[in-house]
Amino acid sequence: MTKSVSTLTFKEARNELTSLKTELARHDELYYNKSEPEISDWEYDQLRRRLNEIETQFPELKLRNSPSQKIGAPVSGVFSKITHKKPMLSLENAFSKEELGDFIERVQNFLNTTKNLEFCAEHKIDGLSASVFYKNGQLAYAATRGDGYVGEDVTENIMTISDIPKSIQYLGEIEIRGEVYMPIRSFKELNRQREETGEKLFANPRNAAAGSLRQLDAEVTKSRNLGFFAYYASTFEHNLGIDKQTEVMDFLQKLGFSIAGYRLCQSLDELDEYCQDTSLERPNLPYEIDGAVFKLNSLELQNRLGFVGRNPRHSIAFKFPAEEAETVILDISIGVGRTGKITPVAILDPVNLNGAMVSRATLHNFNEIERKQIAIGDTVKILRSGDVIPKIIAVTKKSGNTTFAMPSICPSCGAALVQYPELVDLYCPNHYGCSAQVVRYISYFVSKSCLDIPGLGEKQVAEFFEEGRIKTALDIFRLREKEIVSPLASKPGWGKISAQKLYDAIENSRNVSFARFIVSLGIPGVGEIVAQILADRFKNIESLQKAEKTDLVELEGLGDLMAEEIYAFFRNDVNINFIEEFKNLVTVSYQEKVIDTASKFYNKTIVFTGTLSKLSRNEAKQIAISKGAKIGSAISGKTDIVVVGKNPGSKLKKATELGIQIMPEEEFLKE
Numbered sequence: 233m234t235k236s237v238s239t240l241t242f243k244e245a246r247n248e249l250t251s252l253k254t255e256l257a258r259h260d261e262l263y264y265n266k267s268e269p270e271i272s273d274w275e276y277d278q279l280r281r282r283l284n285e286i287e288t289q290f291p292e293l294k295l296r297n298s299p300s301q302k303i304g305a306p307v308s309g310v311f312s313k314i315t316h317k318k319p320m321l322s323l324e325n326a327f328s329k330e331e332l333g334d335f336i337e338r339v340q341n342f343l344n345t346t347k348n349l350e351f352c353a354e355h356k357i358d359g360l361s362a363s364v365f366y367k368n369g370q371l372a373y374a375a376t377r378g379d380g381y382v383g384e385d386v387t388e389n390i391m392t393i394s395d396i397p398k399s400i401q402y403l404g405e406i407e408i409r410g411e412v413y414m415p416i417r418s419f420k421e422l423n424r425q426r427e428e429t430g431e432k433l434f435a436n437p438r439n440a441a442a443g444s445l446r447q448l449d450a451e452v453t454k455s456r457n458l459g460f461f462a463y464y465a466s467t468f469e470h471n472l473g474i475d476k477q478t479e480v481m482d483f484l485q486k487l488g489f490s491i492a493g494y495r496l497c498q499s500l501d502e503l504d505e506y507c508q509d510t511s512l513e514r515p516n517l518p519y520e521i522d523g524a525v526f527k528l529n530s531l532e533l534q535n536r537l538g539f540v541g542r543n544p545r546h547s548i549a550f551k552f553p554a555e556e557a558e559t560v561i562l563d564i565s566i567g568v569g570r571t572g573k574i575t576p577v578a579i580l581d582p583v584n585l586n587g588a589m590v591s592r593a594t595l596h597n598f599n600e601i602e603r604k605q606i607a608i609g610d611t612v613k614i615l616r617s618g619d620v621i622p623k624i625i626a627v628t629k630k631s632g633n634t635t636f637a638m639p640s641i642c643p644s645c646g647a648a649l650v651q652y653p654e655l656v657d658l659y660c661p662n663h664y665g666c667s668a669q670v671v672r673y674i675s676y677f678v679s680k681s682c683l684d685i686p687g688l689g690e691k692q693v694a695e696f697f698e699e700g701r702i703k704t705a706l707d708i709f710r711l712r713e714k715e716i717v718s719p720l721a722s723k724p725g726w727g728k729i730s731a732q733k734l735y736d737a738i739e740n741s742r743n744v745s746f747a748r749f750i751v752s753l754g755i756p757g758v759g760e761i762v763a764q765i766l767a768d769r770f771k772n773i774e775s776l777q778k779a780e781k782t783d784l785v786e787l788e789g790l791g792d793l794m795a796e797e798i799y800a801f802f803r804n805d806v807n808i809n810f811i812e813e814f815k816n817l818v819t820v821s822y823q824e825k826v827i828d829t830a831s832k833f834y835n836k837t838i839v840f841t842g843t844l845s846k847l848s849r850n851e852a853k854q855i856a857i858s859k860g861a862k863i864g865s866a867i868s869g870k871t872d873i874v875v876v877g878k879n880p881g882s883k884l885k886k887a888t889e890l891g892i893q894i895m896p897e898e899e900f901l902k903e
């Protein structure tokens with residue numbers, strides 16, 4: 233990971249990309265499917281950034297399935313969906329002054345200018361993005377960011393947020409975007425109440441805000457006292473005479489929205505100064521921030537810069553480094569995961585970190601305990617950023633106790649633990665007989681990314697399992713209506729309506745996409761991204777089951793280890809039987825992707841020559857790529873179109889000789 237991207241050979245880059253994709257797919261799965269992230273947001277960002285850097289250096293290695301093309305969380309089935317008029321993309325991150333400098337330079341290069349550019353600096357609010365749409369001065373609807381393209385309809389809940397006006401002075405159609413957040417005071421009060429009632433505490437204000445906005449009952453949202461800071465209005469499309477981000481902020485305030493303030497910065501030093509000032513301000517702010525955002529102030533230039541992958545080129549988010557603290561390990565508990573993975577967790581003397589009380593830290597595996605010589609009673613340094621369980625980075629004071637010993641048996645079923653070659657973790661091999669694993673697997677099976685049965689969480693699954701209602705994941709489908717509705721209706725925490733809802737949700741889940749079907753099988757390491765790759769390649773389960781190792785290895789993004797794992801999975805008798813039964817209980821469908829082939833540039837190799845007058849070479853290339861073209865550097869028999877600017881030189885001559893289509897710049901821009 234330490235080798236500079238510019239010194240990587242093609243082969244090294246390809247290998248590293250493969251392993252990065254596998255790693256990111258695994259972390260995405262941990263984060264989204266299991267809500268059990270292993271690494272901090274910060275570390276995740278680093279992995280993702282490395283991937284982007286390699287893809288930028290080696291564009292030919294970039295794939296349609298690349299994690300760099302993914303934004304945020306998939307949309308759940310609980311809310312109806314709203315397609316965003318303009319995608320709600322996420323920002324690229326910077327972690328140092330140097331990287332901010334690189335960003336400014338990239339923008340200048342892209343715009344072909346050496347002039348100082350103006351940036352609008354804002355707080356990076358640690359909440360969740362939302363889009364609010366107004367028509368005739370009235371709030372019409374509101375949506376979460378979702379996957380960036382399609383969000384969830386949370387209109388009713390948004391209506392309960394007092395910072396969001398229900399009517400505004402502007403009468404045209406306008407979209408306002410901003411961050412929904414939970415003020416730190418509300419967050420503390422909410423957790424205090426939950427502690428009293430024995431409910432699970434929210435890890436941080438961001439989680440609490442997300443959980444509060446995505447409530448089925450708007451009254452609950454209302455009781456959570458959420459705030460909203462606006463930072464975007466679709467003014468550019470309306471001839472409002474607004475052509476700067478700073479003017480957008482003023483306009484938003486005039487409409488009655490709260491904004492988190494802004495500052496105009498005109499040089500790298502000013503950007504850096506803003507980061508430092510904000511960092512000092514942070515502990516005293518009534519809301520949580522995790523950095524600063526810099527947006528190119530001119531909206532016209534923003535528009536020209538466009539997007540690269542999932543990020544707009546015109547803005548960047550500076551992220552504060554993760555926070556550290558010291559505390560004492562009170563105990564070490566051992567968890568058993570869905571695949572039998574044994575995870576040691578340190579129980580800590582509660583300590584305040586980034587404003588949140590922390591009482592657990594992940595230890596990942598026993599190698600790490602051994603390597604760091606961790607013992608109960610030791611004083612350790614922990615690091616946390618974002619919403620993950622913090623991790624222990626070092627022992628700062630030894631207690632004198634002996635290093636925590638690796639267990640030899642499973643704490644759930646008593647089976648002897650095993651260590652597979654090439655894997656660092658310990659596993660309980662008793663996959664089908666270990667109740668901890670079965671319960672975890674069933675919980676996973678009904679979760680959002682698999683069958684998506686709302687109303688069934690880990691707690692309910694564990695209860696159903698203990699009560700003997702379900703013994704395997706497929707038993708979910710065998711719960712007859714009467715078995716769910718009547719006995720559940722009288723159970724504490726249930727009722728007739730929620731029991732009926734659960735039954736309906738189970739029936740709805742019987743129509744499942746092929747990708748979700750694959751995710752649901754719980755093949756180690758196969759989350760949504762890999763499942764989609766497999767679904768696109770094999771189209772149906774029978775072909776996937778028959779796939780040879782060589783078919784799997786050649787799929788981009790998989791890697792040898794995962795191919796091996798998938799191949800072995802489909803040759804295990806228990807799994808074969810499970811798939812047969814599963815197939816009979818659900819309807820699996822696969823839909824071909826729609827590819828926009830209408831563009832004149834689709835699948836064409838384009839070469840640019842001469843000086844372009846309306847836009848930079850880089851900009852022109854990006855436009856062509858976005859329409860499905862490939863960019864060539866020299867004229868050859870493979871060239872389809874040559875786009876010609878001023879003083880084209882020898883390339884034009886060669887293209888004419890070869891009879892290649894010549895396209896003047898003006899015509900290119902019209903396409």
Ligand SMILES: [Zn+2]
Nearest residue numbers: 642645660666
């Ligand atoms: Zn076990």
